[in-house]
Amino acid sequence: MRACNEKDAKGKICAGHLKRWYFFGEEIKRLFGEEAEIYRCENCKTLYLPNPDETPRSGTLAY
Ligand SMILES: [Zn+2]
Structure with missing residues (x-):
């Protein structure tokens, strides 16, 4: 299970739970x-x- 490795302003790792996101x-x-x-x-x-x-998967870079 992956965890968030984003650091906050104080340099502390977030370690939040990553969830599948469908609303992009x-x-x-x-x-x-x-x-x-x-x-x-x-x-x-x-x-x-x-x-x-x-x-x-788009195929636009199919060289
Ligand atoms: Zn996070």
Whole structure:
């Protein structure tokens, strides 16, 4: 189980619980697709992607 590693102003790790988040907008859909797995920290609301190295599914970068 992943936890939030965002630091607050005092440098303390948030460690909030990351929850699957389905309410992302058009911009995120365009970047990561309709089925993007986005997680959001329940504590500080930071958004996380599960795997930034994952190949985009859009096909626009199919070189
Ligand atoms: Zn957090």
